[in-house]
Every structure is written in C-alpha cells, then in structure tokens.
Amino acid sequence: MKDNCIFCKIAAGEIPSYTIYEDDDFKAFMDISPASKGHTILIPKVHADNLFELDETVASKLLPVAARIAKALKAELHCEGLNLLQNNGEIAGQTVFHFHMHIIPRYEVDKVVV
Template sequence: MSVAYDPNNIFAKILRGEIPCEKLYEDEDTLAFMDVMPQAEGHLLVIPKLGARNILDVPPEVLSSLILRVQKLARAAKAGMGAEGVTIIQFNEPAAGQTVYHIHFHVIPRWEGIALRPHSGKMADSATLKAHADKIRAALAADA
C-alpha cells in the first residue's frame, strides 16, 4: 500500500518559507539546511524541492540530481567542520526510522571516537547552528 505525500510536512513548510531554517545551499531543485536537532556538530539535511515521501516514490531523475548535491554537501561538511569522516543516512517508512515524510538525506560530520548523539528532540541554539553553517558555507564557496 502506497501512502500519499503530505504537503504539510515540516520540510514542505520550510520549502514554502513558512518555517525558518539555517540555509546552506539552494538551487532550482535542492535545498540544504542545518538539522535543528543535530546528532553531531555540523549535521545537515539535503532535500529535493519536489514533494516525494521517500526513496521508494521519488522520481529517478530527482534522486539522481539529489545524490549529487548530497555528495557536494558531504564534502563541504567534512572540510568545513574539519571532520575525519562523514555519515550519510536516509530512512524510508516508519519501520526504518523515518519520521519526516519528505525524502531527505542526513549528512553528519564524524570524528574518531565520538559517538552520535541521540535524536532527542532537543533543539540546538541558533548561534551554534549559524556558526557551523558559516564553516560549511565557506567550504562550499572554496569548492565552487
């Protein structure tokens, strides 16, 4: 059974400008912004502007474009945050841990010996998110 895309999910609201975000990157097809409940310093999200529930229903051409942006943002996050690695996570449906039903990729900078924080629902302060975003935006600009 296929579940319809809900145009009132939080990411759709961010795309429409109804909810603010700390934007990192935007083009005609994609938006990247800081995760407000980061599991590590520099945790960001990459989403398509097209409304699709997850990888199971996103059109292949949108997914192709999206994954190229994920790679670009992963490189910038690793460089900008001075990370040793980067974790890319993408969930599909509740049984797999998906909680926001707009396809998105988590890009999480990683350091040896530092575990991910739980996704607790505790929001980071905006100054910290902006500081991390500034580092990632600088890395994006240097790579342009």
C-alpha cells in the same frame, strides 16, 4: 507542496531553517536536533514521501549535491568522517515523511551512534 508537510514548508521558506545550500531542485539545512556538529538534512523541493515515491530524475541529481555538501562540511568543520543516512518508512525510522538524506559529520572526539 503537500499540506502540513514541515519540509515542504521549509523548502518554500515558510518555516525558517539554517540553510547551507539551495538550488532549483534541492535545499540543505541544519537538523534541528543534530547527532553531531554540522548534521545536515538534504531535501528535494518537490514533495515525495520517501524513496519509493522519488522521481528518478530528481534521484539522479541527488548524489552529486550530497557529495558537494559533504566536501564543504569536511573543509569547513574538519570532520574525520561522515555518514549518509536515509530512512524510508516508519519501520525504518522515518519520522518526517518528505524524502530527505541525513549528512552527518563524524569526529574522533564526538563519537555518536545514530
């Protein structure tokens, strides 16, 4: 756990989040400022600032989890599409420096540009 990392605190349950998925390695929760209904943040529990630091074993487990969440969001929220988005570094738009993937459902009536 990295000092003052908000997503480490969410992973540890020290800061509340609307959690929709959790296992030994990952936690997924609703974004506090959603781009669309169901906008989910998926994080590894072990801190890495971004993809440049992410452990490869953790990385290899990430996409199956993202796919499960995407399918669950589609089934529950009936979105028509979905974006996976992942920012690395301030220049690329990263604002929280704990690796995370955005899972953003898309709806015909709610077209939003990220």
